[in-house]
Amino acid sequence: MATRRRTRAASVAAPAAASAPVHYEVDLSDRNGHHFDVTLTLAAPQAMQLVSLPVWIPGSYLVREFSRHLSGLVATQAGRACTVQQIDKCRWQVHCAGPEAGALQLRYRVYAFDRSVRTAWLDSQRGFFNGTSVCLSCAGHEAGPHGLTLAGLPAGWDVASGLAGDLAGGWQAPDYATLIDHPFELGAxxxxxxxxxxxxxxxxxxxxxxxxxxxxxxxxxxxxxxxxxxxxxxxxxxxxxxxxxxxxxxxxxxxxxxxxxxxxxxxxxxxxxxxxxxxRRPVAPPPDGRPAAASDGYVTLLGLISHEYFHTWNVKRLCPAEFAPHDLSGEHYTELLWFFEGFTSYYDDLFLVRSGLIDAARYLKLLAKTANQVLGSPGRAVQSVAQASFDAWIKYYRPDENSANATVSYYTKGALVALALDLTLRSEGRGTLDAVMQRLWREACARSVAAGSAPEQGGPISEAHIAAALQAVGRRDFAPELAVWVHGTGDLPLERLLASAAVGWSREAPTLAQRLGARTSDGPAGPTVLAVLSGGVAERAGLAAGDELLALDGWRLGKIDDLTLYGAFDPAGTRTLPLLVSRDRRVLALELPAGASSAAAAEGAVALVVQPKAGAAERRRREAWLGTPPA
Structure with missing residues (x-):
């Protein structure tokens, strides 16, 4: 059963890791300055040794330039200073002799004040780092053993990492790639x-x-x-x-x-x-002995846990063929993030209902949220999920006010592609997406074993492998679906497919934001436009991102909802309404169309519900899909 352990004070000795050919000592003493002080010892350096730091971290497809936080790099060999010459943004040439002159020692600092999971953090309360931010790579030595020890830990701090080792003996990795794939959590x-x-x-x-x-x-x-x-x-x-x-x-x-x-x-x-x-612990024991229903925030956290754990197989072991191996010196392109991130996003919440942590109705609300995120983005008609995958480096992680009009998320639409394929397979009675994923896993493991790798380690796959697995399980060619759903920009036939699993699809009344065709926020000075969606009323009226909405038809606006209070979208309205906005401190006079016709193109959010009176075959299909008892 679950256990809780006491934290333990740090110890200093680390002989095992220190004996590794490449060894890092990471010192936490400068917690108030938010610096990790690193000493890198290379037992047998090359003459003119080249060292470098990755520019991105696997799983997050943006060049993050980790070297911008590295400073003070100096080198010595046998007690003599060596010249360090920077070659480019992330590589340095150390002017040293070969191994006969003794070990090479590098010292440098890494500024650590980023709370995200991608980089490094250090203050008086907590430390965290990924090796991609802290550990320089030594050219020619990447394939050999690497060791890491910690120094300067305050009393009462503990250490957590998936890497083999402990405080007393340090941590060992068989190579550099393994070292940087194991983050460290530090603190009480x-x-x-x-x-x-x-x-x-x-x-x-x-x-x-x-x-x-x-x-x-x-x-x-x-x-x-x-x-x-x-x-x-x-x-x-x-x-x-x-x-x-x-x-x-x-x-x-x-x-x-x-x-x-x-x-x-x-x-x-x-x-x-x-x-x-x-x-949170209940204030009083529940009367029926069952735990209280999970809050929406806790369900979101469980979905995140499920998502990242599913990645243990789907991206860390099964991986895009283009990522075998990773090249961390620059962008590394693939069109398959719709599969590795999108399909993982499909299964994350699905495992919550299959595990009994949420019921079918709550799952369908989560699924509807995903559908609405895609349907609410005009960019779905501009960019395919395959293109979105390829462009992740320049678009997904760099959103702006036009992103909704020009891009689609490979997470959300990729999840809907997985849903569409799963329900298509189930409705045709020839298999499931589960069987496709499991086939991909078995075949990748078999290929890896044949190539001399250990079993149950997966391997690289391509879109051809995915198509072949779909064909083998579904006993037909799925090339038409992949061409339209993955490489095309049309909407998915979700309403029809969900009906085949006894799930009803309906549209709610459009919200004010949907009628307006804009994303806004209410601030102390009034409503502000965050983004204008293509083809909507806001675009036709001439609104732009950053506009402050001041007044409509002579009435001062305090909140975005005041638009309807003062006549916007009134079905009985017969004239355009004067709209005053402030853009870059200049007041502009625009016109907002009035009447029901201005909102004719707006569609409300999708709602998904269990259909208890659906046919028996459809109900059985839903139960098998969600892993839930009959409604």
Whole structure:
């Protein structure tokens, strides 16, 4: 069952890791200055040794220029200073002799004040780092053993990492790629553990409030992990059951006042959440003995946990063929993020309902939210999810006021592509998307074993592999669907497909924002336009992102809802209404169309509901899909 451990004080000695040919000592003494001080010792350097730092981290497709936080790089060999020459933004040439002159030692500082899961953080309360931000790579030595030790830890601080090792002996990695795929969490955090699928799992949480219910978090996470291990490796006792390709997994969660995100690693994940979204201990025992219903924020956190854990297979082991291996010196392109991120986004919430953590009605609300995010973006008619995958480096992580008009998310539309394929397979009675994913896994593992790799480690796949697995499971060619749904820009036939699984599709009345065709926010000075959507009333009226809405038809606007108060979209309206806006401190007079015709193109949000009176075949299909009992 779940356990909680006491934190332990740091120890200093680290002989095992220090003996590695490439060794990093990471010193945390300068916590108030937010600097990690790193000493890199290279036992057998090359003459004119080249060192570098990655410019991006796997799983987050943006060049982040980690070297911008590195400073003070100096080098010595046998006690003599070596000249360090910077070659470009992330590479340095060290003017040293070869191994006969002794070990090369590099010293440098890394500024660490980014709370995200992608870089590094250090203050008096907590430390965290990814190796991509802290550990220079030594050219010619990447394939050999690497060691890491920590220094300067205050009393009472603990350490968590998926990497093998401990405070006394340091941490060991067989190569540089493994080292940087294991982040470190440092501090006086909460820690718990459980077992799932024969694998030890740890969960550490930094920044917990007094009412935090750690036991519930562990129990719910355990159910997710057990379900996903069964998904990939089979039910206990099955003839074809296999073991996961890892024997230990670590969840590292930082709870903050406002934040959300996660980044997958080979046998761990780094997570960040809003502290208010953590489960809380009940003030009084529930009268029926059952735990209280999960809050929306906690369900969001469970979905994040499920998403990152699913990535343990779908991107960390199964991976795009273009990413084998990763090139961390620059952009690395693939058109398959719709599969690796989108399909993972489909399964994350699906495993919550299959694990019994939410019911079917709540799942359908989450699914409707995903559908509305896609349908509310005019960019879905401009960019395919394959193009969105390829353009992730310049578009997804760099959104602006026009992103909704020009792009589509490979997360959300990719999830809907997965849904459409799954329901198509199920409605044709020839298989499921589950079977497709499992086939891809088995075949990739078989190819890897044939190439000499260890079993249950997956391998690279291409779109051709995905198409072949769909054809094998569905017993027909799915090229038409892939061409239209993945490489095209048309809408998916979701209403028809959901009806085949006894799920009703309806449209709610359009909101004011949908009628206006704009995204806005209310501030102390009044409503402000954040983005103008293509083809809507706001665009026809001449509104632009950043406009402050001042007055409509002579009435001062305090909130965006005041538009309807003062006559906008009145079905009986017969004239355009004068609209005053402030743009760059200049007052402009625009005209807003009035009457019902101005909102004719606006569609309300999609609502999805269980249809209990649907046909028996459709109900059975829904139950098999969601893993839920009959409604």
């Amino acid at each position: 955090f909460w820690r718990g553990s459980f077992e799932a699928g024969g694998v030890s799992h740890e969960f550490v949480v930094a920044g917990v409030p007094p009412g935090f219910d750690g036991e519930r978090l562990l129990a719910d996470t355990q159910r997710i992990c057990e379900a996903q291990i069964r998904f990939w490796h089979g039910e206990p006792g099955d003839a074809g059951q296999t073991r996961p390709g890892f024997d230990r997994y670590v969840f590292m969660l930082s709870a903050v006042d406002d934040g959300y995100g996660g980044l997958e690693h080979r046998n761990s994940t780094a997570l960040i959440c809003n502290r208010r979204d953590l489960p």
